[in-house]
Amino acid sequence: MSTALPAALANTENKGHSHGGSSDGRKTTVPEASRAEWFTSYDVDAFEVPTGREEMWRFTPMKRLANLHTGATSTGAATVSADAPAEVAVETVGRDDERLGKAGVPADRIAAQAYSSFAEATVVTVAKEARASAPVTLTVEGPGAGKVAYGHLAVRAEQFAEATVVIDHRGSGTYADNVEFTLADGAKLTVVSIHDWADDAVHVSSHHASIGRDAVLKHTTVTLGGDLVRVSPTARFADKGAEVDMSGVYFADAGQHFELRTFVDHNQANCTSNVVYKGALQGEGAHTVWIGDVLIRAAAEGTQTYELNRNLLLTDGCRADSVPNLEIETGEIVSAGHASATGRFDDEQLFYLQARGIPEDQARRLVVRGFFHELIHKIAVPEVRERLEAAIEAELEAVGT
Amino acid sequence: MATLEIKDLHVSVATEDGPKEILKGVDLTVKAGETHAIMGPNGSGKSTLSYAVAGHPKYEVTSGAITLDGEDVLEMSVDERARAGLFLAMQYPVEVPGVSMSNFLRSAATAVRGEAPKLRTWVKEVKQQLAELEIDPAFAERSVNEGFSGGEKKRHEILQLALLQPKIAILDETDSGLDVDALRVVSEGVNRYKASGETGVLLITHYTRILRHIKPDFVHVFAGGRVVESGGPELADQLEAEGYVKYAGKQEAAGIA
Ligand SMILES: Nc1ncnc2c1ncn2[C@@H]1O[C@H](COP(=O)(O)OP(=O)(O)OP(=O)(O)O)[C@@H](O)[C@H]1O
Ligand SMILES: [Mg+2]
Numbered sequence: 001m002s003t004a005l006p007a008a009l010a011n012t013e014n015k016g017h018s019h020g021g022s023s024d025g026r027k028t029t030v031p032e033a034s035r036a037e038w039f040t041s042y043d044v045d046a047f048e049v050p051t052g053r054e055e056m057w058r059f060t061p062m063k064r065l066a067n068l069h070t071g072a073t074s075t076g077a078a079t080v081s082a083d084a085p086a087e088v089a090v091e092t093v094g095r096d097d098e099r100l101g102k103a104g105v106p107a108d109r110i111a112a113q114a115y116s117s118f119a120e121a122t123v124v125t126v127a128k129e130a131r132a133s134a135p136v137t138l139t140v141e142g143p144g145a146g147k148v149a150y151g152h153l154a155v156r157a158e159q160f161a162e163a164t165v166v167i168d169h170r171g172s173g174t175y176a177d178n179v180e181f182t183l184a185d186g187a188k189l190t191v192v193s194i195h196d197w198a199d200d201a202v203h204v205s206s207h208h209a210s211i212g213r214d215a216v217l218k219h220t221t222v223t224l225g226g227d228l229v230r231v232s233p234t235a236r237f238a239d240k241g242a243e244v245d246m247s248g249v250y251f252a253d254a255g256q257h258f259e260l261r262t263f264v265d266h267n268q269a270n271c272t273s274n275v276v277y278k279g280a281l282q283g284e285g286a287h288t289v290w291i292g293d294v295l296i297r298a299a300a301e302g303t304q305t306y307e308l309n310r311n312l313l314l315t316d317g318c319r320a321d322s323v324p325n326l327e328i329e330t331g332e333i334v335s336a337g338h339a340s341a342t343g344r345f346d347d348e349q350l351f352y353l354q355a356r357g358i359p360e361d362q363a364r365r366l367v368v369r370g371f372f373h374e375l376i377h378k379i380a381v382p383e384v385r386e387r388l389e390a391a392i393e394a395e396l397e398a399v400g401t
Numbered sequence: 402m403a404t405l406e407i408k409d410l411h412v413s414v415a416t417e418d419g420p421k422e423i424l425k426g427v428d429l430t431v432k433a434g435e436t437h438a439i440m441g442p443n444g445s446g447k448s449t450l451s452y453a454v455a456g457h458p459k460y461e462v463t464s465g466a467i468t469l470d471g472e473d474v475l476e477m478s479v480d481e482r483a484r485a486g487l488f489l490a491m492q493y494p495v496e497v498p499g500v501s502m503s504n505f506l507r508s509a510a511t512a513v514r515g516e517a518p519k520l521r522t523w524v525k526e527v528k529q530q531l532a533e534l535e536i537d538p539a540f541a542e543r544s545v546n547e548g549f550s551g552g553e554k555k556r557h558e559i560l561q562l563a564l565l566q567p568k569i570a571i572l573d574e575t576d577s578g579l580d581v582d583a584l585r586v587v588s589e590g591v592n593r594y595k596a597s598g599e600t601g602v603l604l605i606t607h608y609t610r611i612l613r614h615i616k617p618d619f620v621h622v623f624a625g626g627r628v629v630e631s632g633g634p635e636l637a638d639q640l641e642a643e644g645y646v647k648y649a650g651k652q653e654a655a656g657i658a
Contacts (some may be wrong), residue, residue, distance in 0.1 A: 058626070227526070300544075347458060348495045349495055349496075349497045351455075351457055351458065351479060351495070351498075351509075352491070352495035352497065352545075353497065353505070353509075354456075354479035354480040354483065354495070355455050355479055355480075355482075355483055355488075355489055355491075355512070356483055356505070356508075356509035356512070356561060357480055357483035357484045357509050357513040358480055358509055358512050358563065359480050359507050359512060359514035359563070360478065360479075361478060362508065362512075363480070366497070366500050366508065367497065367500070368505075369495040369499065369500070370497055370498050370499025370544070371498065371499055372499070373498075373499030373500075374498075374499060
C-alpha cells in the first residue's frame with residue numbers, strides 16, 4: 001500500500017494563482033490508482049479506448065488526437081535522418097529486432113498503438129566505454145499534413161558509454177511513438193528532445209528510460225510548436241546508485257495544447273531524481289499540463305528526489321495545469337520535496353526594471369529570459385541553447401508587448 | 402535647475418473592499434541642491450508617496466499633480482519617468498531571477514543615457530563604484546537582488562543611484578536594515594551623489610540616525626497621508642525627543658534606532 005506524502009517531508013508551495021479561470025494550480029494529490037498499479041502492455045487491444053474522463057486523459061482534448069486513441073491506421077511515415085559521430089552506430093531495423101521494447105512497457109493506449117503499429121525502428125548504439133566526440137542529432141520529420149505515422153526509437157548506451165543525443169521533431173501531420181533509453185552500468189547519456197512542430201501537428205510520445213547502476217541520464221524536453229503535443233517521459237532504475245535529471249521548457253501560444261507527464265519510478269535504493277519543468281503561455285486557449293509523478297517504492301531506501309514546476313502566464317485566456325504527485329512507500333528516504341507555482345507575469349519585477357529606465361518590452365523580455373535561464377544554461381548543446389533562446393525571443397516578439 | 406513639484410496629491414490603492422485613499426493631499430517641492438527628509442510613523446503613506454512618484458501601477462492618482470521641471474510626470478510611463486531623471490531607491494528592492502546584475506546595470510545605463518556606454522569606460526566606472534560602496538565584484542554575475550541580504554540590497558540601490566545620476570532621488574528607508582558600517586558606506590554614497598549640487602534628494606526615514614550622516618535642509622513630518630509640519634533640521638531633533646505622538650497620537654519615539 002502506498003501512503004499519502006507525510007506532511008513533514010513535503011515542501012509544497014502552491015502560490016500565485018491568478019483568478020478568472022486562466023490558471024489552475026492544484027494541490028498535491030495521490031492519483032486514484034497508485035502508479036505502482038498502473039496497467040502496462042505492448043498490446044493495444046489490452047487497453048480500453050479512453051473516453052477522456054480517465055485520470056490519465058482528463059486534461060487532454062481527445063477530439064484533437066486525430067483518433068490516435070481509437071486506432072487510427074498508419075497512412076504515412078515519419079522520416080528519421082541521423083547525424084552521428086563515428087563512435088555512434090545508427091541503424092534502421094525491423095519490428096522483430098530483439099533490442100526493442102527493453103526499456104519500458106507502454107502505459108497508455110496510444111503508446112501501445114504506436115508499439116503495435118510501427119513499421120521500422122531506429123536503433124542508436126554507443127558502444128561500451130565509447131565517448132561520442134560530438135552530439136548525435138536525429139531529425140524526425142512528420143508524415144505531412146493529414147497523414148498519420150507511428151515510430152520507434154531506441155537509444156542504447158552500453159557500459160560506461162557517454163553521449164549526447166538531440167531528437168529534433170519538425171514538420172506536419174500526426175505522429176505517435178515510443179522512445180527508449182537504455183543506460184548500462186556507469187553510462188552517461190544526455191538527451192534533448194525538441195518538439196518544434198508545424199501548427200497542425202499532433203504528437204503523442206512515450207519516453208522510457210532504464211538506468212543502470214551508477215548511470216546518469218539527463219533528459220530535457222523542449223516544446224515549442226504543434227497543435228497538440230503530449231510527451232510522457234518515464235524513468236526506471238535497473239540498479240542502485242543511478243541518477244536522473246528531467247527538465248523541460250515549454251512555450252505555448254494561442255490554441256496550443258502541450259502536455260508533459262513525467263514519472264520517476266524509484267524502485268532501487270540510493271538513486272537520485274530531479275525534475276524541473278518551466279513553461280510560459282500566451283494567447284487565447286494556450287493550455288499546458290504538467291503532471292509530475294514520483295513513486296518511491298519500499299525497496300528504494302536512500303532515495304533523493306525533488307520536483308518543481310513553474311508556469312508564467314503572459315496574457316489572459318491561457319491556462320496552466322500543474323499536478324505534482326509524490327507517493328512514498330518507505331520511510332527510509334534521504335529527501336523528497338516538490339513545488340509547483342503558476343503565476344501571472346510578475347508585475348513587481350517589471351516595475352523594478354522599468355523604474356531604472358528600461359522600456360517595458362525590453363523589461364518583459366529580460367524577465368521571461370530570466371525565468372527560463374536556469375534551465376537553458378544547463379543544456380549541454382550550444383546550438384540547442386541558441387536555438388531555444390532565439391525561439392523564446394521570437395515568441396515574445398509575436399505577442400507584440 | 403531640476404525641480405520636482407508635488408501638488409495636492411491624492412492617491413488610492415485598490416483593496417478587497419474597494420479603493421482606499423492613502424495620500425490625502427500632499428504638497429511638496431524638491432529642488433536641485435536641496436535635501437528633504439520625510440519622517441513619519443509606520444503606515445502614514447511614505448512609501449505610497451514614493452511609489453506614486455515612480456508610477457507603480459498599483460497606486461492610482463485620483464487628483465493632484467506631479468511635475469518635473471514643469472513636465473507632467475503623471476503622463477509618463479514608469480520607464481519614461483526614470484529616463485526623465487527620477488529615481489526611487491526602494492524600501493524593498495525586487496528580486497529578478499535569471500537576470501544578472503551586470504546585464505541589468507548596463508541595460509539601465511543604456512536606457513537612461515540614451516546610448517550604450519563604451520565598454521571600457523563602463524567597466525572602469527562600475528568597478529570604481531563597487532569599490533566605493535564596498536561591494537564584492539562577484540555580485541555582478543548574480544541575479545538581481547536574488548538572495549541578497551537586506552543591507553546588500555540597499556548598497557545596490559545606491560550603486561544604481563551612482564551610475565544613473567538622476568536629477569531627483571527618492572530614498573525610501575534606505576537606512577533600514579543597515580548596520581553602523583553599512584550606514585556609513587551608504588550615506589557616503591548619497592553624499593557623493595549630492596556633492597555636485599545639481600541633484601535633489603528626498604530622504605524618507607523613520608529614524609533620525611541617518612540624518613547625522615546626510616544633512617537635510619528641510620524636514621517634513623508625514624502623518625495620515627499628508628505633510629503635517631515642515632521645518633529645518635531642528636524639527637528632526639524635536640522628533641527625536643518627542644516622537645510622533647503629537648501627530649499620530651502614538652507613543653513612539655523617532656530616536657529608537
Ligand atoms: N497595496 C496595498 N493594499 C492595501 N493597502 C495598502 C497597500 N499599499 C499600502 N497600503 C496601506 O497604505 C498605508 C500606507 O502604507 P505605506 O507603505 O505607504 O506606509 P509607510 O509610511 O511607508 O510605512 P512604513 O514606515 O511601515 O514603511 C498602510 O496602511 C498600508 O497598509
Ligand atoms: Mg514605507
